[in-house]
């Protein structure tokens with residue numbers, strides 16, 4: 001980073017959030033505390049490995065923020081007028097992210113020793129800084145929420161995954177047992193799926209899995225839970241449903257797929273698929289594993305009986 005020549009430009013400063021509504025008389029004085037610096041494209045401005053003592057205001061160029069590693073996708077892009085380093089500047093700790101200039105950039109930087117001066121000179125600037133910090137906290141919370149949701153989702157079908165099934169089973173089994181209600185599990189497996197892939201291609205197989213997920217999900221109640229359990233296996237939890245009803249729901253699901261003889265996909269018209277289903281009711285003391293084991297052996301029977309049918 002090199003010192004740069006910079007003349008305050010009121011138009012440019014209008015866009016700096018930190019200076020918004022700061023009286024121009026105090027702004028002139030405040031700006032004496034800042035130094036202008038140039039960054040080269042690719043230069044790392046902040047890194048979790050280096051303690052940060054500065055607040056940076058981006059005036060020209062672009063900065064990207066990376067969490068964990070510079071090899072990850074950036075979590076945000078900072079445009080002129082935005083700040084970087086505000087948290088580590090205040091708590092005098094290491095930054096939690098990397099901030100990198102993606103193009104040649106111009107920043108104003110302020111050393112943390114000037115912080116008290118600044119606050120004394122302009123309560124408005126203090127309020128602006130607090131608002132910026134609130135934005136960062138909310139942004140951080142959004143990232144946590146998104147990554148938790150993504151960790152529970154299967155990217156191909158959009159169904160929940162096995163990890164989420166473990167979580168939801170604990171909740172639903174406890175709730176149903178407490179209320180003296182039944183809970184049943186359906187385990188579904190696409191029939192002859194290896195042959196389908198071999199004949200139509202793996203991509204076609206992927207679309208068939210999406211068709212299965214979509215068709216099944218559309219027929220379930222909000223309180224039912226469906227997860228992609230493995231490659232071509234899906235598990236459905238049906239809370240407050242007894243054995244008879246679970247059988248008829250499973251049968252309806254099976255028929256709905258049987259009726260799709262072909263479907264449109266980005267790789268052209270493809271034949272539909274059928275599923276075999278194993279059904280098992282929850283018993284007292286059942287763990288997810290023991291319930292799955294019984295649904296799986298019912299599924300095995302359905303495969304033995306010729307497929308495209310329900311057992312259990």
Ligand SMILES: Nc1nc2c(ncn2[C@@H]2O[C@H](COP(=O)(O)OP(=O)(O)OP(=O)(O)O)[C@@H](O)[C@H]2O)c(=O)[nH]1
Pocket residue numbers: 156189190191192193194195197201202203204205206209230231232303307
């Ligand atoms: N296209 C695609 N195929 C997958 C995916 N996950 C698993 N498979 C395929 O699913 C096939 C499952 O084959 P098998 O376990 O032999 O079962 P099957 O051919 O369906 O035979 P049955 O279950 O006995 O009817 C394998 O060829 C896997 O490669 C996926 O995400 N996409």
